[in-house]
Amino acid sequence: MKNRGKQQRSRTTIETILTAAGRVLVTHGYEKATTNRIAAQAGYSVGTVYQYFENKEDIYGELVDQALAKLLAAAADCPVQETLEGTLRQLLARVLVALEQDTVLVQSIESLLVGQFRHKRDLAFETLVESISELLVHHKNEIVLDDHRMAARIIAGAAEGLANSGTTRLIGHEELEAQALRLQLAYLTMQA
Numbered sequence: 317m318k319n320r321g322k323q324q325r326s327r328t329t330i331e332t333i334l335t336a337a338g339r340v341l342v343t344h345g346y347e348k349a350t351t352n353r354i355a356a357q358a359g360y361s362v363g364t365v366y367q368y369f370e371n372k373e374d375i376y377g378e379l380v381d382q383a384l385a386k387l388l389a390a391a392a393d394c395p396v397q398e399t400l401e402g403t404l405r406q407l408l409a410r411v412l413v414a415l416e417q418d419t420v421l422v423q424s425i426e427s428l429l430v431g432q433f434r435h436k437r438d439l440a441f442e443t444l445v446e447s448i449s450e451l452l453v454h455h456k457n458e459i460v461l462d463d464h465r466m467a468a469r470i471i472a473g474a475a476e477g478l479a480n481s482g483t484t485r486l487i488g489h490e491e492l493e494a495q496a497l498r499l500q501l502a503y504l505t506m507q508a
Contacts, residue, residue, distance in 0.1 A: 341424045384440040390414040391447035400455035459504045
C-alpha cells in the first residue's frame with residue numbers, strides 16, 4: 317500500500333476503497349475485479365484509488381492482511397481460563413467474533429487465500445497454531461494428546477473449515493460455538 321493515511325480523511329478513504337473491493341470480490345470474483353470497478357463501487361475516481369494502492373493485488377493484499385490480523389489478534393490475546401473448556405470457549409467466542417463479518421465475504425477472501433495470497437494464509441496459519449499451542453500447554457494435565465502443536469494444528473484446521481463452509485448461516489453463531497467446543501473437547505480429552 318502506497319499511503320497508509322495518517323489523517324482521518326485518508327484512513328476513511330482507504331477503508332471505503334477496501335469495503336468496495338470486498339463488494340466487488342463477492343459480486344464479480346477476483347479475476348473480474350478491476351481498479352475501475354473498485355473505484356466506481358467506492359464512489360471515487362480510479363486516480364484516487366491509485367493514490368493509496370499500487371494495483372488490484374495491493375488492494376486485495378491489504379484486505380487479506382486486515383482479515384488475517386483480526387483472526388490472529390483474537391487468538392493471540394485470548395486469556396487462559398481455569399479449565400480447558402473455559403479457555404476453548406473463550407478462544408472460540410473470540411475467533412467467531414473476528415470472523416463475524418459477512419460470511420460470503422469471508423468465503424470470498426478464503427478463495428484468495430488458496431490462490432493468489434496462499435503465502436499470507438500459510439504464515440497466518442502457523443502463527444495461529446502457535447497461539448493455540450501456547451493455550452493448550454496451560455492445560456496439559458487435561459489433554460490426553462502429547463503433541464500440543466499437532467493438536468493446535470488440527471483445531472485451527474477444523475475452525476478454518478467451519479468458518480469457510482458458511483456453517484454460521486446454517487446453524488447460527490451460538491450453536492456453532494457449542495458444537496465446535498464439543499468437537500474440540502472430545503478430540504483433546506477422550507482416549508482413543
